[in-house]
Amino acid sequence: MKEEEKKSERFANMVENIKKYGGCPVSATLKLIGGKWKPLILYFISVDVNRFGQLQRMMPDCSKRMMTVQLRELESDGLVHREVFAQVPPKVIYTLTDKGESLRPLFNMLSQWGIEQVLEPRRKAEN
């Protein structure tokens, strides 16, 4: 294999993809999942913590306002489905769409890399 071919395999060939699809595909992905609380929200919904109040209790540092904003963004980006039950008191449940579910392998990889390259080294350094 030539050297240039090896280089081009180091990362996906983004320049080509940017021309073809009109944007950086990595940034496009990060824009959807990179919100301050989105990883945790997506995680909790994926394990059936699917009520607004439940999510709040799991993430006490995320204000109601931010929870709403992030959930709305996830919804309009098609990662999360919001179902409203017309009753008193109100009831809303959140679930992952197929698009949201398709993030699973990505999240597992992001999680593993974060543990190995960021969190675990940091913990060792503190001891």
Added chain:
Amino acid sequence: MKEEEKKSERFANMVENIKKYGGCPVSATLKLIGGKWKPLILYFISVDVNRFGQLQRMMPDCSKRMMTVQLRELESDGLVHREVFAQVPPKVIYTLTDKGESLRPLFNMLSQWGIEQVLEPRRKAEN
């Protein structure tokens, strides 16, 4: 396989990891690569566009200031190595560290997901 086991496999079990390592591993990863220009900078360095001026020409919308800031962050996070040649005019080359190189499979996955789930659907919708 029980239903609970399936649920816990949908995403990595973050709650457990957060307790164990003191932070959300996914957010920890996104914090390092999520900067506005970082995906493109990392990509270009990975294909040996390794001079400051070269990077600027590849990304004309990224100001010199932002280029500097992002490169310094990548360096202090251990993803990029900065080598200065003491000569006039100055010469600096940037390369990926092993930690930076280890992002490759992650970037390929992020890129593929972005194309399939974000950019390609968007292009189709415009036609």
Added chain:
DNA sequence: CGGCATCCCCGGCGATACTG
């Protein structure tokens, strides 16, 4: 219960000019 409206502050980021 599950939001929305408002106020306010801080930090990210752009523009511009200067430098070893």
Added chain:
DNA sequence: CAGTATCGCCGGGGATGCCG
């Protein structure tokens, strides 16, 4: 060539209060 320095905007996000 490869940066720094300074100014200034504006938008993300916190705090608080109100609502169906």
